[in-house]
Amino acid sequence: MDHKIYILIVEDELEVMDALVKDLENFEAFFPVETANDTREAQEVIDYIIDHGHRIGLILCDHVLPGKNGVDLLIDLQSNKDTIKTKKVLVTGQAGHEDTILAINKAKLDHYISKPWTEKGLQEVVRNQLTDYVIENEKNLLSYMQILDAEKLSEAMRTKKMTDH
């Protein structure tokens, strides 16, 4: 595979960030994890990854951040062709009603995880979102059977008209 699919975590509290990274270490071998402490840094990381020919498969984003907030970042990503397909997940305890509505309507939010999360629950969400991402965007699904939802990937292959040769 010539391009990598990244997971990006945007979170300003170090302890929370560490916990998130630790919970996702199973995925690291297949989906490198990058981190950013605010939306400006996140945008830089995203530009760097995209410029090097890679993709962002999933972003886990806190809402209340220094500077621009998380929902605004997700809306920006939704309007950019390089990140429109990225699966967007809010991980927050503090997004108000209106911000959440905005995230759903304008950023096509894929999932909302409220803090505190459970390790199993988080991994489940990440697994599902990345499975959907690769089914929608990748040609060769076989490389993800081990780490993602193999049953769902097989079903996708069944309908993708695979042939012998």
Next chain:
Amino acid sequence: MKIFSKNHVSILIGIIGFIIPFFLSIPGLSEAGHVALSIFIIAAIFWMFEPVPIYATSIMVILLQVFFLSKQGVLFPEATAEYTPNGYTDFIGTLANPIIILFLGGFVLADAAVKYDLDKNLTRILLKPFGSKPKFIILGLMVVTGLLSAFMSNTATTAMMMTVILPIIAKTEVSDPLRIGLALSIPFAANIGGIATPIGTPPNAVVIGALSNQGIDIAFTEWMILAVPLVIVVLFVTWLVLLWMFKPETDSIPMDLKGTFQKNSSAILVYLVFGATVILWVTESLHGIGSSIIALIPVTILALTGILDKDGIRQLPWEVLWLVAGGISLGISMEGTGLAEWIITNIEWSIFSPIFMIIIFSLVAIVMSNFLSNTVSATLLIPLAVSLATSGVAGEGFSLVLISLVIGVSASLAMMLPISTPPNAIAISTGTLKTKHMTRAGLVIGLFGLIMVTLYALFYWPLILN
């Protein structure tokens, strides 16, 4: 900095290989034979090392033949003493060869079946009688996989069956060898099941296409009479081998397949068309209507009713049809220019007994297709077998149909490596088993297959063919 990748090197070698015969004068080989040799070399190198997709090589082969070997090409506008050039339509016409049309019908039917979940629902129904004991569940899975892959692509069947076995594997103890047995049973049964009918898998098409160029038409029924008994035996022994190598520890598997047959009018039409087409195919020898002609019926009905729509047509696996057509086309020139005959007359065949030749062709086909695409292996070997039979150098009693069958069937018996077939690649990707498990089991099945092919070719097939 790396300037030349492996692909660049393969392309360079292919092109050099293509050019060399133009500057050589090989005794005993016609001028056109030299050109055919050039095309054969570049095709073989491209197919083997895959610097470009294998279907792209096939398309190139057809173009090269039209350019250099057809009556309309640059080299042979007139017939010579040694070579009567084919019209270019002979080469491009392989795309409408009856076997290609048969495959087209098979693709359309299989797509419709998947679209309306017929494959899943059939699996659900057919698995029921096999109960909940692991060994019978594995047998059931193999029978159903084999049956479906006889009419659908082996790869699509494997992908569908994975959705059935992955939940079972997930519920099984990690240390239970049952997991490995299950994960291997599906791709193996799919590879073997593909042998059963002409549309089961592309190598069968290569064999049938090559034989029809020789004026020998194999009916759908006839193929099945030849192949199905072999498939049953190999499938059954594969089941025993898997049980022996990966003895299940648990004594019960919860089988809980949910689903219902779709009952809208389109779905019912698909069931009827699918059933009717399969029945007409397997009874070809009773009514005498060619299977390729029958194949047009489902294509027409599904197109007229909109079940096969514009997107559906665009998404058909056309690359497989190109791949097979290119192979058939190459065979025309290898024989027409005397190239294939030249290759085989360099060996003193008459010293070999028929049984030896059967074993050699079967072994070479199995070994080649473990590493190469099964279709490519069959494509490269069939012209040699055809010339061996038609030139008479192999002596009396060497049957063209027999040796072609040996090659076609053997190409599907290669399943030692993840790269051997796409179904194998799917199984290994689940992470349930290691390559060494596949290699060990695949080796046993390959050896057994080799013995079975030899026995069938010596004792059973001659009874049917004569």
